[in-house]
Amino acid sequence: MPSLKLIKRYSVKLLDNEYDLLVIGGGVNGTGIAADAAGRGLKVLLCEQNDLASATSSSSSKLIHGGLRYLEHYQFRLVKEALKEREVLLKNAPHIMWPLSFRLxxxxxxxxxxxxxIGLFIYDHLAKRITLPASKSIKFTRDSILNNTITRGFEYADGWVDDSRLVILNALAAQQKGATILSRTRCIKAVRNNNNWSVTLEQQGSKKQCSIVAKGVVNAAGPWVASLFDEVITGPSPHNIRLVKGSHIIVPRIHTEPQAYILQNKDQRIIFVTPFEDDYSLIGTTDEEYSDNIADVKISDKEVDYLISITNNYFKKQLTHNDIVHTFSGVRPLLDDNSCDAQAVTRDYKLILSSNNNQAPLLSVFGGKITTYRKLAENAVNELASFYPHMGQTWTKNTPLPGGDFSSKVVLKQQLQVKYAWLPEFILNRFIRSYGTGTYTLLTDAQSVADLGQHFGHGLYATEVNYLVNSEWASSAEDILWRRSKLGLRFNTEQITALSQYIQNYNGSIPL
Known part of the structure; x- marks a missing residue:
């Protein structure tokens, strides 16, 4: 149960209960829209029923890519937009994104x-490349990590992203522009009253409710985008979606090469095997139609067998179920385009604006992929422009995300090493990859490791935990170990318990 202090903070925060825009959903699309709208001068409130990035947006393959295989389905517009956005994102978030070479x-x-x-040639030329090199043909010798029947292939470049931190940084950007971010707060009712929406919000822990008024609403609920119409808005969904489950496994690092591998399978699907958190390999994803409870999604034995089988068909190092360190699954809400199978369903998005007779607008977001989230958000706010005459101009394309305002990681590391020479290098490297220039805010005036407080293991100290609780909406060990970081791969049960107890007893100010 939340503390009385936490409940009081919740009620005080919402005394000012009139907003230009309510965004429902704290995934990458929702936080992206909230940031874009707040930066254009709108008074924004975002609510998320669980932790930020707790569903689809933290369960991706963690790639910023155009989608090479989408060319087979003739989705040229989507691939072109994604390739353009790939360059924008790599420039604006160099701490949580970086180029990654793929071998096929x-x-x-x-x-x-x-x-x-031919596909790679098109991929190279659909959009202007600034950061990444062109594709090339390569040969594999008998000394390669692949089985000896594979002698040639290709190499091309895309990008890597820490997906859950991308969501957090967009939420921070929105907050810095004046938005109110409420995690673990569910929208339970939204009623249109001609010129505005009357909305009831409920805090998940205390079940405390409050009412707000919004001039417009954005439904960016991801897998729940259609069900929101049944349960909250009361009306038919304007579009059908197909829920597709994607699952991944994490194993000890299969090889020491810096490249990722993209593996083809006889069912025409591909899976990625990417370097992950220094010591691991991330393998995925699957594509399966999903109709069960979204909150209970998990990998099946069939999916595990599928991923292991494909990997073993390519690599000399053979995997078994015993090698799996961790698994995760997510449900992707894809546009229903009547495709016969899940892998062929479009990854494009659709924005549907409902405003009969100039009533208060409702904008619903269907589909999308993480690479195009910024453009989706920009287009979404553009759709609402006529309802907000005072709205400012677009701004996100050339603005770094929080912590991304540095020229290179090498230079930033040198600067941080001067100020914090006592900080172990492995911790500094993780801070740069997670917080960028925000590392200065996290460490403030600490003069030694002793100043960082209680050590929970693997370089996680109380100072960082306090920062994540106070500034990044974290309120549990899971939030910190899996969405604010990936230290959950290394923590044992005893360490998790100690961290959980610390957070429970922490007297800091916990934002909702």
Whole structure:
């Protein structure tokens, strides 16, 4: 149960209960829209029923990419937009994103060599490349990490992203622009009254309710976008979605090469094997139709067998179920385009604006992919422009996300090492990859490791925990170990218990 102090803070925060825009959903699309709108001068409130990035947005393959395989389904507009956005994001968030090379071993019986070569040529030229090199053909020797039947392939470049931190940084950007961010706060009722919306919010822990008024509402609830119409807005959903489950496994690092691998399978799907958190390999994803409880999504034995089998078909190092360190699954809300199978369903998005007779607007977000979230958010706010004559101009394309205002990681590391020479390098490296220049805010005037307080293990100290609780909406060990970081891969049960007890007893100011 939340403390009385926490409940009081909640009620005080909402005394000012009139907003230009309510955004429902704290995933990458919701936080992106909240940041964009707040930066254009709108008074924004975002509510998320659980922790930020607690569903689809933290369960991706963690790639910023155009989607090479989408070319097979003729989704050229989507791929082109994603390739353009890839460059924008790599520039604006260099702490949580970086270029990553991919090797694609060729299997002649799956796709002809010429087909892949043409696909990569199109991929190279659909949008201007600034950061990343062009694709090339490569050869594999008998000393390679692949089985000896594979002798040639391709190499191309895309980007890596810490997906859950991307969400947190957008929430921080929104807050810095004046937005109110309420996590663990559910929208339970929204009623349109011609010129505005009357909305009831409920805090998940205390079940305390409050009412607000919003001139407009954005439904960015992700997998719940359609069900929100049944349960909250009361009306038919303007579009159907298909829920597709994607699952991943994490194993000890399969190889020491810096490249990721993209593996083809006889069902025409591909999976990625990417370096993950220094010591691990991330393998995924699957594509399965999903109709069960979204909150209970988890990997199946069939999916595990599928991922292990494909990986073992390519690599000399063979995996078993015993190698799996962690798994995660997410449900992607894809536009229902009547495709026959899950892998062919479009990853494009659709924005549907409802405002009969100039009533208070409702904008619903269907579909989308993490790479195009910024453009989706910009387009979403543009759709609402006519309802807000005072709205400012677009701004996110050339603005770094919080912590991303530095020229290079090398330079930033040198600067931080001067100020915090006592900080172990492995912790500094993680701070740079998570917080960028925000590391200065986190460490403030600490003069030694002793100043960081209680050590919970693997470089996580009380100072960082306090920062995450006070500034990044974290309120549990899971929030910190899996969404604010990936230290959950390394923590044991005893360490998790100690961290949980510390957070429970912490007397800091916990934002909702």
């Amino acid at each position: 071993p060729h299997q002649a019986h799956l796709r002809p060599y010429w087909m892949i070569r």
